[in-house]
Amino acid sequence: MTPHVPASAATDTSSSTDGTSPATAFEGSADALLIRVSRLREHVALLVEHRSATDPTAADPLRGLYLSEDAVRHLLEPAGQDPAPESWVSERGDRLDLLAGRLGLTELDVRILLIALAPDLDRTFEPLYGYLNDDVSRRRATTGLALDLCGLPAHHAEGRARFHPSAPLAALGLAVVEESERPFLSRSLRVPDRLIAHLLGDETLDAALTGHVHRLRAPVRGEQYDEVFLRRLADRLAAAPLTVYLREHRAGDGLACAAGALRDASAREALHFAPDKAAGQEPTADLLREARLRDCAIVVSPLPEDPAPVMRALAVDDVSVLFTDPRPYDPHWCDHRDPLVLDAPRLRSGAVDAWAVALGTGVDTETSAQVAPVPEPAPGFDLAPVVAPYRLGGDRILRAARAAQRLAVFEGTALTPAHLRLAARQQSASGLERHARRIRPDVGWEDLVLPDKPLVQLHELALRARHRDQVLGDWRLSAGGGRGRGVLGLFAGDSGTGKTLSAEVVAAELGLDLYVVQLSSIVDKYVGETEKNLERIFTEADRTDAVLLFDEADSVFGKRSEVKDSHDRYANMESSYLLQRLESFDGIALLTTNLRANIDEAFTRRLDLVIDFPFPDADQRLALWRHALTHVPCADDTDPRAVARDFELAGGSIRSAVVTAAYGAAGRGAPVDTADLLEGARREYRKAGRLVPGEGTW
Structure with missing residues (x-):
């Protein structure tokens, strides 16, 4: 007699779970696996036929749900010898065979895996397993059924050990023994869906x-x-x-x-x-x-x-x-x-060859699709100085190159340094904005009106930032002692002499963002909190390609004093921390101060450059007035030479005076004239509390 099999579970071994043939449902790597499953099914059918031949309840559709007298008598009879297992795992060359060799699985492990995964590949196993489990509701393989199909007795120690949590099948996540509360032989076996998908050739991530x-x-x-x-x-x-x-x-x-x-x-x-x-x-x-x-x-x-x-x-x-x-x-x-x-070795800045390869491929790193067309570089495009400041690693060079190409294609132009710098800055996004104000530089060297000496020093500062890895790293000129490869500069001069503007120009030259540290977010009245806030800023700056600017730095980098009370001691502790942290800093940090004498000499010694910004003389003031008026509509007879000669104003004050003059002219609906400039200069003098030339009082 044969067990009752529902019509939905047809016994045609050529069918897969969706009714199509294995040849069309699976390709390549799945064929050998399905052949193994087909041979296993033949063995399962043989075992079912053998057991049902002497089972009086074999045809009962409710078999296993209740015990009749015939079923009890049958259970009390001595169990017959099951047919010997055939070589239904002899197929070689499929993914299961490769996996077994790589993970050190035994032949018995492979048999157990096949028995456990068979219902997931062929639904006709379910009623057959239900019959062999003596329970129509238990349609998966159990540990006892797996031992039976492998021809091993239930007391076989080696066979039982293959289901132990430390055995390869469970330890490697290939099979799960469920229902631990049940007796050992009736615990269900399950194979993860991801393993079955892999054996069928599907490499979709779990x-x-x-x-x-x-x-x-x-x-x-x-x-x-x-x-x-x-x-x-x-x-x-x-x-x-x-x-x-x-x-x-x-x-x-x-x-x-x-x-x-x-x-x-x-x-x-x-x-x-x-x-x-x-x-x-x-x-x-x-x-x-x-x-x-x-x-x-x-x-x-x-x-x-x-x-x-x-x-x-x-x-x-x-x-x-x-x-x-x-x-x-x-x-x-x-x-x-x-x-x-x-x-891990430090990533070097620059890497021109890596950028060149990334820009030449034109491959989208997200989809691996070829970009069409790949924009050509603009004439005279020199890659080395453009990418020198950036310390991008991993796939971020590829992503930055791809972003730059997309920008060029969007604008319909050749690839320019501006595209590459913008894309590189996007890949160096940082958490510094929680502690500092970001400035996207929009100025250049032509916006600076300075004497030759500070101008040369500013160019040297940019040069140091580009080549610090080569000089301090390759040429081993770092002083050691855990010192970093940072570039530190101090800008000293009166208010309005161009210190902050110069920092923005240096950042623009390097293609980096400028972050102005908010001192209000650093200084804390509680002991130790100021150092913690500074550490957050330095840590974030170390991992970001950016220029860090400490404006009015003497409030943080001031001189240490003689300890007279606890306040002095804690203030000196902050300075000592900063001295140590600056030595290990790897980024670019600029400090500005109106009073250079207030900066501790220990900080000055650790600086790469100290640049003095002098108060402009008459010729420089005239150049500043003319530069500020570049885009302002002026009357034909407007001449700033008189105000440049008579009013000793720094660059920042000159700009404010021009703004005042522009508002006055805009209110009249006329261009700016000399009288407007004179009024703007007088306003700046009055704001500063200075005596206005030509007036007896301010």
Whole structure:
């Protein structure tokens, strides 16, 4: 007799779950797997036929839901010998065979996997499993049924051990033994959907990893990488699975280093895992299974506030895992085996060859689609000075290059330095705006009216910013002691002499944003809070390609005084912190002050340049008046020479005087004349409380 099989579960082995043939439902890698499943079904059918031959309840559609007298008598009879299993797993060359070899699965493990996944590929297994489980509602394989189909007795120790949580099937996330409250032999087996999809040739990322994991893009080769370090790390990764902790000096350095090493170690992909900042239930088990299925490495960056749970969960012997974080490694983060702890080399600024490759490919990094057309560079376009200030790593050079090309295509022009600088600034977005005011520079050298000496020093400042990696790094001229490769400058001069404008011009020359630090957001009356606020700013500036400006810096960088009370002691502590932090700073910081004598000499010693901004003489004042009037409609007889000679005003005051004159002219509906300029200059004198020339009193 044969068991009752519902019509919906037809026994045609050529059918798949949607009624189509395997040849059309699956392609290539799925064919061999379906052949195995078909052979397994023949064995299952043979076992069902053997058992139903002596079972008086075989044809009862409610069999297993109640016990009749015949069923009880049948159960009390000695069990017959089941037919020996055929070689239904002998098919070779499919993904299951490759996976078994890579993960060290035994032949018995492979048989159990096939038995467990069969109902997910062929629905006709469900009623057959229901009959063999003696319960029509239990339509998945159980541990007992798997042992039966493998020809092993229920007491076989080796067979039972394959279902243990530490055995490969469960430990590697390939099979799940459910219903632990049931007796061992009646516990259900389930194979994750992701494993079945992989065996059928589907490489879509596990749904549980959405939002946490994406494919790690290999960076373009370029000068910003320490190739010797990458080669050593790549050799180790290629030789055997390795767990590595890369401490990065600047956020993103470790990720770029890991991507470069993995690129050299193997052509296979890697997965980038970004855990939540507050570590919770991270999908580490699903991530490890995905890496094993793809035979790839995992890069974890950045680490959560408490890295221990993630690092302990991902510390395995068969998958290469690279952790990156700015914090020093803490042995308490791992239970028993420490990773290989390395300092990630700093990314160099510039990397002209990497930018050239990225701009030449014209490939969209998000879709991998070719951009058509790829805009040609503008005539005379010199790539080296444009990209010199940027320390972009990973795939951010590719993304910046692609963004610049999109801007050029949108505007219908050739690729210009302005496109590239704007795109690079977008890739260097920062959290500095929480602590500082951002200025997008819109000025140039032609906007500065300065004597030759400070102008030459400003050009030197920009030169230092471009070549600091070469001079301080390659040529080893850094003083050591943990000192950074930052560029620090002090602008000293009276108010309105062009200090802030000069900082904006330097930022524009470098193609960087200017962040003006708000002192009100730094200074705090509580002990230690000012240092914490400054540390946040310096840390964010270290990881951002930008120019940091401390306006009126003497309020923070002032002289240390003799300790007479607790206030003096805490003020000196702030200064000592700043002295130490400036030495390790890697960015570009500019300080301005009206009173150079108020700046502590210890700060001055650590500065690269101190630029004095003199009060303008008559000729410079005339140039400032004419520059301010460049875009202002003026009467034909307007002549600023008299006001430039008679009124000693700095550049900022001259601009304010021109604004006053422009408003007066606009109110009359006429162009600006000399009388308007004279009135504007007088207003500035009166604001400053100075005696106006030609008047007996102000």
